[in-house]
């Protein structure tokens with residue numbers, strides 16, 4: 001079994017509820033534009049989607065941060081919007097504008113999604129997982145991931161990114177059956193997709209619910225907790241023993257309920273979550289987070305002090321050091337080096 005104290009991977013140990021000192025560290029979006037070697041690979045393909053669908057290049061980009069930094073995990077290079085693409089929705093990433101999708105606003109558009117053909121379109125990601133895991137040591141597991149149904153639905157319904165996610169929230173209130181159908185489709189494909197990544201070699205999985213924080217209590221239960229619980233149940237039935245990290249960004253007071261009711265193995269906490277609260281959650285479940293990516297960008301004495309404070313508060317329990325959200329493209333590589341050195345030399 002991987003999840004024993006003797007596991008050679010600090011990340012798997014922490015996910016199994018064991019305390020490792022120092023704690024494992026990896027960063028959300030650790031492969032990306034802040035690395036010059038990423039930008040050089042990215043420039044070899046016309047679009048970001050071409051990179052995600054090219055297993056040789058995507059595996060290369062997955063491994064790049066591991067060559068520079070002593071991270072305790074790799075995360076497969078892909079995107080949460082690969083799932084709408086696999087369902088046959090038109091998805092484009094426009095330089096400087098973010099993702100653009102053909103908006104889904106009614107039952108007909110939901111019915112047109114190609115659930116049959118979706119599995120085959122995800123195959124390149126499984127190949128990326130296979131290629132990347134072949135290069136990684138025992139001590140460094142590969143993390144597979146998907147977006148949570150709610151977060152992916154916000155992009156599918158809106159037709160892109162948005163601040164308030166009005167189109168998705170409106171559809172959920174105005175045509176709940178249609179929205180439920182969309183969520184059900186996403187549960188099905190996401191469970192299949194996560195299990196597929198695990199079968200290809202991913203030893204840990206993460207569900208990104210980046211926009212969980214815009215939902216009110218009942219909607220959070222229905223659109224965030226319930227679909228996540230269904231995915232967790234299906235994945236656990238298909239690939240037992242693969243730990244799942246949930247990241248309900250912005251969940252605030254509802255994080256505790258999310259941790260309890262979804263069946264995830266660890267909870268990712270965003271930057272706004274007080275570390276004292278994370279400590280309370282940690283009694284029940286391993287926690288991951290939550291350095292402000294802007295502080296990593298800024299560096300300096302305040303950055304050092306915060307890293308120490310997070311370690312001091314959470315390092316005595318099962319803990320995974322991470323950011324509270326993805327690394328920013330302008331982050332100096334030296335600051336990431338400094339972060340990894342602070343975490344890996346930390347002593348309780």
Ligand code: CP3
Pocket residue numbers: 027028029030031032033042048075076077078079080081093098099145147161208210325326
């Ligand atoms: O963590 C990693 O290193 C793995 C790769 C990864 C990417 N996206 C690569 C990416 C992961 C885990 C994601 C998740 C993702 N994608 C989320 C959830 C996490 C979060 O940040 O909230 C979301 C909401 C998306 C959707 C998405 N993808 C947006 C909104 C954008 C445009 C904004 C931006 O950062 O450019 C993307 C594009 C994207 N995904 C890039 C990368 C490296 C940049 C595209 C490029 O290199 O040209």
